[in-house]
Amino acid sequence: MLPEWISEQTAARAAPRRRHTGYLSRSLRDMARVVEDAIFCEQSARRAGFLQRLDARVKLFSVLALAVGATFLHHLPSLLALGVFALAMLLVSRVGLGTVFSRSWWVMPAVFALVAVPSVLSVFVPGDPLVALPWGLSITRQGVASAAVLVTRIAAGMMLALMLALTTRWQELLRAAYTGVTAPFVLVATMMYRYVFVLLRVAENMHLARRARTIVPLDAAQERRWVGGRVGALFLRSRRLSEQVYSAMLARGYRGEPKVLVRHAVGARELAWVLGCAVFLAGILVFDRAVLGEMAW
């Protein structure tokens, strides 16, 4: 027998004045989206561009080599050249400027606050003042120069990383990084990568379930409590799920070694790419040392 209240009309409580807390409940869902977009670059990695066609191991190796080379560059123009080179390669490989930006802009404010602003001020870099500020601080020419170099260095590094991340599918990247030494790390990364998919879905479903059960908007405190509770539930759920995901992988024959379908062979394209990278790197290194080294920046 159904309880009698089920056939009665229930009047919803009047909604309390809404404070701006919607962002909290939305945050779970948005978090899922952002993580998905930021971590998984499947779309651009599947496009038929130059970098996408390169063997993942070769690409990984070349990007690492360029990154190491970048640490020897000390001047703005050469760092800029490296960043532009990476960006150009991305554009040539049909990765849009918008994609590149959306994956990198979020680092910039932090870089600016942490690096650029302090180093521009004279407390950190003494030198010829350009603009005087209160409290005896001033912006110095040397400060501006070193901040510019720092920011460019970080931006160039970012572009190099994106060159790899936006054009390589995760599975291939993990396969490329798998060697005797790195095996344990790759194993962990593989599990995390697989697992994020599962978590994303769970988080999204929780958001929907919550929305379906909420009649009256919660007030700020309730909202915070709910999100807190969800994060807790997600954690518990995720522990159990992670065991099951692992079981499911084992049951399908997984034995710890990453295997992927697309394994490019190392051919003429790879050779040309490595050669091109080597020439470019040697070029900017010489340029940085011999030409710019003499000049004061």
Place this chain on the structure above:
Amino acid sequence: MTPIFALENASYRYPDGRLGLAETTLEVRERESLVVLGANASGKSTLLGLLGGLIFPSGGRVIAYGTALTEAALQDGEFARSFRQRVGVLLQDTDAMLFNSTVYDEIAFGPLQLDLPEDQVRRRVEDTLDLLGLRSVADQPPHRLSGGEQRKVALGAILAVSPEVLLFDEPTSGLDPRFQRWFVELVIELRQAGKTLVTATHDLHIADVIADRVVVLDEDHKIAAEGRPRDILTDLDLLLSVNLVHEHAHVHDGELHIHPHTHLHEHEHAE
């Protein structure tokens, strides 16, 4: 016929101390279709987990292909490899089954682990996509599909490995009648192909159609009965006692009839 699996007084207790399966002795024979029936929480999934080598008995033994399933035996080596290839498990929780970025990769995952050559992997994936009518979503991430489609992808992921033994945990849950029908036909074809099937369900109709043999688990997590589907599925007292039917079920001409338990409409049936 030699049994593929043998549970010898096998029991399982979850780490938190709850009993999943009480001491159970059971054999699974080659090429049979065994259906494990039981109400919610009776231990069906636990039993399948033990057979699939995903959990290991707290007491007793589980023997598969003549070897006791233990953590050590399935850790590595030839046995682990051949066991995983021969035994496929469809978990009840679809969430746990789908961990690849696209449907295509999801189905390719198993065949890849077998070290098949690339063209064979691709053929298997494409055949499986066609078999399940999933070709149009091959490039989608699995978590963007409907619940039923996700279930199909999980099923396809197992079929692509082509194991000898298929352990299905609630295979038809969340699927519409057309797909349930399709599933029954699939099972018939798998049987003709010589596969061994163990299906856990509380759907009596599915059991009736696909089972050679039925095992019933009760709410104390042990086997209450075992036998031919005809005998088990017409034994109202048994089914009532394990909560697989309610008082409004009837048997007509050796067929089980289940009427919805409701007093909203008077129903009559010609006896």
